[in-house]
Amino acid sequence: MPILALTGSVGSGKAKGSTPHNAPADVILVRDRLINLGFTWVSGAAKGDEKEFIRTIKLFQSICAGSGKLIGDGRIDLKKNTHEWLESENAPRWVKIFNQDGPGWKCTSDFKESNGGYCSSWLYYRLWCAGIIYRALCFFNQIADAPPMWVRECSPTKGGNAIGHASHETGIDMDMRLPLLPPDTNKWDDLGSNGYKNKRFHKSAAIMQLTAIKLAMDTRLVLFNDPDLIKRGLCSKYKNHDQHYHIRIKPASKT
Ligand SMILES: [Zn+2]
Structure with a gap:
């Protein structure tokens, strides 16, 4: 210590x-x-x-x-x-997520770095774990053409007020766009309101993503409005969350 x-x-x-x-x-x-x-x-x-x-x-x-x-x-x-x-050995660090990627996830980096390109090391580390588990789940469940988890805004450069978000001030919140079916597996288009009903939505990949997030990220919140996935206990409903997930993690424990 x-x-x-x-x-x-x-x-x-x-x-x-x-x-x-x-x-x-x-x-x-x-x-x-x-x-x-x-x-x-x-x-x-x-x-x-x-x-x-x-x-x-x-x-x-x-x-x-x-x-x-x-x-x-x-x-x-x-x-x-x-x-x-x-x-604590496990004290949260402040890290950059903009332009980064790992197994099973990629930051889309199509937003302002200064408004969402940073997060806590706790969130970053758990995302890595979720990405690896997501890839494993897709392999074992034979989900073909599973896109990466499309990570979008987290928190501003030094934390604090994030434009367009009610929270996202402290590096423990993250937004993700939905996975799309072929031929759009490399796109992360905003599917808009009722996005989860859009026929381009890759629902079986989303189930694997949210399962991996649940297993690896120790979340306090996963907001997404797809009623099927809510029924599976993978997320909960919140206004304006038809076309992306919002994830907030719980704090780690002191070591
Ligand atoms: Zn959000």
Whole structure:
């Protein structure tokens, strides 16, 4: 476990009792740990009460809390939850997903990188696992012409407000377009409202995708409106989700 040997609290608010608050050496330790975890934009932070530094602590807290919107108090108290998470081997990292792909998935990268090209390492890692399982399921169930999972917007470059989304602020949400039947297996067209009824929709590939997501991604939410797939327990209904899946993961546990 990486040790973050703080002497007091860091971030928003004031000192409690005789415990130091925002001692310069503590601020540097937190800043360097955040940089090490991929939240690199805090590299210029010199003081613990700087707005962007506190916002980044909130982003980290929101991921750990499993919130799709920015929450948290922006404060690290000695030996409390946020401090423990920063010390955890399994602390969430901030990674780029734009232009990336892996077995069974591909980022379509046809949206603004700055609005959806980044996510937490937890989401990224579980997507890799789901992609591999999806390929295996297609093989064993003899699903021919199964397209990759078409990953679209996750979160903005530094988290925070994502245009066109109610959540997607903290790197734990992801959208996916639907798989299409031949000859369109390399396309991820927006099938619009009632998209799941469209005759181009590759339903058997979608069943394998959602099964893999359920097995590998420890989801809090999978939103998609196809009544057959809802009946199978693979997703649930939510307005405007006829033509894509929205996935939100649960937090990992501290190790
Ligand atoms: Zn979404």
